[in-house]
Amino acid sequence: MIPTLRVLMHMGSLQRLVPFFVLGLALAIWFWAWWMPLVVAFGVVMQFFVEYGMHRFLLHRKPPTEQSPFNALYRSHIGHHEFPADPEFFTGDDHWYPVRFGLKSIALQALVLWPFVGWQLALVIPSVAVFVGSVGAFAFYEYCHTLAHLNVPKGWFGRRVTQSHLRHHFNDHSATFHVSFGMGWIDRLFGTTYDRDTAKDRYNAETILSMGMDPEDLRLVTARKAYGIDKMPRARKA
Template sequence: MTRLKMLIHHNSIPVMLCAVAIGVGLLLWHGPVWAWGFVLLGIPAQMLNEYGLHRYIFHLDPPRQQWAFNLLYQAHYGHHDFPTNTRLFFAPIWVSVPMLVLNFALVWGVLSLIVPAYALPIAAAIVLVGGVSTFLGYEWFHMTAHLNVRKTRVERHVTTLHNQHHFRDFSKWFHVSPGGEIIDRTMGTAINRDSLRNQQRIEFIRTLGMRPDDPRLIKARHHYADKYRLSANEIERAARA
């Protein structure tokens, strides 16, 4: 119940739950029965979206401009910097909602050219129901991976792989959703057991290769100190890590 409460209280989750409800409503109101089958297509589509966003956007090389650095810090760098801060577990609403709108508009637009009569229900099935439900699952498993709680076998497996991303090599294991490791293996961003035995922990792992006292990091920590309740001691320790 604690995890569920933590999840629901993040500001983007109610929006995403509403998106799923709207998608179900559109399918019931305007969709043929066979359109429900496209919900399954939304699962791998969102997993690819999760991987691409995490690898190619959230792990961009640190920008020189402080404003751009701050955006990436709030989106993801800060989560690596303070991996146990619960307020940094979830995707910011300014990332998740625009991505939802963009994905829906793109899928709907393409389908409108191919099957205009069924574009809306199919897009609702793929993006609003299948995709957003998968995103909610991602948020659950990601949150769970960072909490010291009793876990299911699947949750333990996800935690093991995700810990390698955080504390062994941040250029590997970009997936979080169960089954997403297929994408990492296909894309060459997995760590196999033999490699893991010899894999050294990357220097400055929690700051994605940057020195912990990098001026951009220091400014970002202070900028978000109140929002994420970072104490002066936490900020000081992070700069010395």
């Protein structure tokens, strides 16, 4: 747990979220009502859907043909699949992204709530949902993901998280898009649960680490060069 937390403390995105989390807590206390825990729970559940949706539809989208958007996708996810143990690729690149995403989400929810609850609660409710619930769930996701990729002694929890997520890396990159512990139901809901036979059919040892791309693809070669990587992705010995 300690080495994982050490990595998390240095994560730029989480550092930037801390003041917003504190603000959300302050708002929750200031405007306390019996339904406040439900607001937090709503933010938590929404974030687990966001975790799944972003991973599946944004990070695993069809790789762009243009080099510069390709490089951006390489930096945000393909690089992590090619070099899963490299912390550079799993601690995030755009550290302000979660803050911007959260603020946009709050603005949107506030517009919807405004006519029903007035401007004050229309700002407080989504702020508590996002800054406390979603940020909390996002931190939990980062904890699970980091733990899955660190080579440290693991207990029951760590082994469960690692086994489930490494299947996404090493067995079938088109399944198991959730990462957070206990969120396998989202994959079941959307039909992307890991299945041994399907995984075997799809499996290709050459392309598994490059998310189905030929590792010699010029876009990959160019992106690796752009980020100063001079090695090729290497599959673990089975």
